[in-house]
């Protein structure tokens with residue numbers, strides 16, 4: 001079982017917090033789509049023996065693709081891979097791109113899950129983030145998607161915005177509940193390198209986000225989830241009726257995936273590769289049948305640390321039998337000796353052969369996870 005990730009590196013403009021590889025221009029759009037289509041064939045051996053269980057269009061802004069772009073990529077994927085009948089096929093869409101025409105194209109081309117980049121339903125927060133849509137458009141995009149038959153919806157929300165308040169955050173959650181959105185991904189605002197926010201903070205034009213605000217809003221989010229039937233199945237992800245994001249869950253469980261497009265990462269259980277984050281060089285590499293990517297063979301310790309990090313972030317935690325079968329004795333023993341330290345704490349819960357973060361531990365997950373890492 002494997003997944004395919006397709007990176008569409010174009011946006012209408014850059015959001016102030018974003019450091020994903022994307023350009024606020026549509027120059028080379030057609031060329032990149034052609035190159036991605038060719039890359040499917042050139043790099044298919046990475047996961048060609050596996051059935052494809054999930055396909056994910058991320059970016060950038062995949063909803064900027066025209067119907068023929070999407071069709072071209074889907075045709076190539078279905079030609080070269082064995083895609084499961086029940087495969088989850090997700091496309092990230094910005095609210096202002098969602099039109100009847102686009103929804104029709106998504107349906108026709110096999111998209112069965114939409115991830116809508118709402119971020120917040122508050123106009124001043126949207127402006128602060130430099131998003132291109134407003135709250136009305138966000139509401140409308142959800143309504144239109146539903147009416148077009150997209151029941152499998154997820155929205156992204158950002159908490160901890162310096163100009164947010166408990167009221168604006170609660171309002172976001174209330175709207176989510178009113179729409180009965182089956183899945184939400186909620187991310188704490190982080191200030192990344194090479195973003196407008198990082199620049200504003202450096203120049204003293206913006207205050208760094210306050211940790212207290214994150215914690216308060218994260219707590220409100222967890223209360224909301226518990227009250228309204230959302231399962232908190234990964235630090236940033238919540239769903240109803242077990243509608244776990246199949247693609248992301250496969251990442252967390254260490255399944256292989258092929259990443260297509262500039263800057264996309266791939267993983268085949270022993271190594272990780274990442275495509276060059278440069279449009280022209282990416283296109284040239286594909287044209288000359290010599291894709292431009294770097295490769296890293298994972299050491300045993302890197303594999304162990306990734307396993308701990310991805311598993312502890314989920315509600316399923318670290319399973320002891322999986323740990324013992326996937327790693328050597330000294331690594332497993334190292335984990336168990338660390339675990340002893342938490343025996344009398346209320347930060348981890350150990351039961352049924354698994355160790356998971358407790359409701360209290362979730363608030364300091366980064367610290368706990370890092371404590372289990374083996375140093376290289």
Ligand code: SF4
Pocket residue numbers: 010011012013014015018019020022059060061094117
């Ligand atoms: S957050 Fe999304 S829409 Fe905004 S710049 Fe980044 S990739 Fe583009």
